[in-house]
Amino acid sequence: MAAKVLRRPVPSSAFSWYPTAMGIRQRQLDALNSQLTQQDPLLQKIKKKQPVRVAVTGGAGNIGYALLFRIANGELLGPDQPVEISAIELKSGFQALQGVAMELEDCAFPLLEKLTISDDPDEGFDGADIALLVGSFPRGPGMERVDLMKKNGGIFSAAGKSLNKFAQKHCRVTVVGNPCNTNALIACQHAHDLPARNFTAMTRLDHDRGVGFLSRKTMLPPNEINHFAVWGNHSATMFADLSDTLCHGVPTSELVGEFRFERYWRHELGPKVATRGARIIQVRGKSSAASAANACISHTRDWVLGSEQPDWTSMAVVSDGEWNVPAGLVFSYPVYCKDGGYTVVTDEDHPNFRDFHRMQEYKKYCIEQNVKELLDEKDMVAEFLP
Numbered sequence: 056m057a058a059k060v061l062r063r064p065v066p067s068s069a070f071s072w073y074p075t076a077m078g079i080r081q082r083q084l085d086a087l088n089s090q091l092t093q094q095d096p097l098l099q100k101i102k103k104k105q106p107v108r109v110a111v112t113g114g115a116g117n118i119g120y121a122l123l124f125r126i127a128n129g130e131l132l133g134p135d136q137p138v139e140i141s142a143i144e145l146k147s148g149f150q151a152l153q154g155v156a157m158e159l160e161d162c163a164f165p166l167l168e169k170l171t172i173s174d175d176p177d178e179g180f181d182g183a184d185i186a187l188l189v190g191s192f193p194r195g196p197g198m199e200r201v202d203l204m205k206k207n208g209g210i211f212s213a214a215g216k217s218l219n220k221f222a223q224k225h226c227r228v229t230v231v232g233n234p235c236n237t238n239a240l241i242a243c244q245h246a247h248d249l250p251a252r253n254f255t256a257m258t259r260l261d262h263d264r265g266v267g268f269l270s271r272k273t274m275l276p277p278n279e280i281n282h283f284a285v286w287g288n289h290s291a292t293m294f295a296d297l298s299d300t301l302c303h304g305v306p307t308s309e310l311v312g313e314f315r316f317e318r319y320w321r322h323e324l325g326p327k328v329a330t331r332g333a334r335i336i337q338v339r340g341k342s343s344a345a346s347a348a349n350a351c352i353s354h355t356r357d358w359v360l361g362s363e364q365p366d367w368t369s370m371a372v373v374s375d376g377e378w379n380v381p382a383g384l385v386f387s388y389p390v391y392c393k394d395g396g397y398t399v400v401t402d403e404d405h406p407n408f409r410d411f412h413r414m415q416e417y418k419k420y421c422i423e424q425n426v427k428e429l430l431d432e433k434d435m436v437a438e439f440l441p
């Protein structure tokens with residue numbers, strides 16, 4: 056198998072002069088990465104079972120309410136890993152957060168070593184090992200997208216600055232609040248002392264939705280659906296990718312039928328995943344909360360503790376230029392998670408894709424559309440970028 060191009064935390068460029076033949080470059084990168092992960096203070100804390108401090112913004116919101124109890128119950132970092140929770144809210148939501156804290160206390164979670172609540176991000180992010188940025192300004196009736204971007208631009212630049220000053224330098228930051236890709240970009244750029252690879256945005260909900268649809272279509276359990284991916288922006292433009300997806304080890308095209316495959320992919324599964332969030336609002340009257348909290352837990356847990364191999368998952372990460380995406384954009388890719396880091400899957404990992412030449416063009420087009428949208432979003436928030 057050809058060498059994979061990029062491995063985090065060490066960029067492949069650091070090893071570009073090594074030959075790729077017989078996996079020589081890959082072995083060097085793996086050796087250095089594993090050396091670095093042994094020095095990773097977060098992984099060391101987990102290894103020694105010292106309490107890990109998790110900061111969560113928007114603690115009294117819909118997602119926050121579904122998230123905090125699961126973190127305290129050990130679902131983020133494991134059933135034997137003590138945690139400290141720091142929940143952060145706006146002044147307007149602080150009283151509700153006090154109520155949530157009382158409920159957390161009433162659960163007497165054995166793993167919850169400490170619980171603090173705050174309306175001051177500097178205080179809330181102090182010493183954070185993991186930060187889950189959920190709180191953001193919701194889009195109101197008649198509100199333009201550009202106004203929403205600007206409102207959240209202020210929130211996430213302030214969060215980035217606070218994280219930079221007060222969080223641990225190894226802090227892993229998962230951005231959930233929408234528009235999550237661009238919010239992650241803003242926070243990352245204001246936290247210049249934290250590595251860019253420590254900032255990700257959540258597209259795991261779209262990923263899990265796609266797996267759920269395929270599981271119901273094929274009548275197979277979700278863990279039998281492998282190598283599904285979501286690319287690009289967490290918006291209706293995102294690209295649900297079936298090119299490598301295996302259902303119980305069988306290519307999806309064979310299960311769906313070669314003749315129907317392209318139509319199913321482009322006109323059924325893709326639009327269903329992209330519009331699922333809007334559909335939930337229509338039916339439930341509120342946006343997804345429990346499923347978003349679940350995705351946030353799966354995203355962050357896989358990132359820190361590793362994802363199931365040889366499968367991959369989807370995560371929006373700061374691009375290093377992979378798949379011709381401009382470096383620096385926060386873009387969702389299929390990724391492998393291992394040793395507290397992640398690796399973007401490259402085309403050498405997509406052996407099946409070459410068989411679908413027509414769809415390869417389609418995929419390229421969809422990636423370009425997502426890049427275009429994210430560059431537009433970046434322009435809209437230019438005033439918030441340092």
Ligand SMILES: NC(=O)c1ccc[n+]([C@@H]2O[C@H](COP(=O)([O-])OP(=O)(O)OC[C@H]3O[C@@H](n4cnc5c(N)ncnc54)[C@H](O)[C@@H]3O)[C@@H](O)[C@H]2O)c1
Pocket residue numbers: 112113114115116117118119143144145147148189190191192193210230231232233234235257258259260261289342343344347
């Ligand atoms: N990435 C995804 O897949 C995904 C999925 C679902 C929802 N979301 C997004 O997650 C965000 C939260 O959703 P929700 O349903 O919990 O919303 P919500 O309105 O119920 O809760 C948001 C909470 O955040 C608080 N908040 C706002 N700004 C804050 C700040 N600067 N610091 C601390 N707290 C702050 C609010 O007071 C509120 O309590 C929304 O932006 C939503 O669009 C993302």
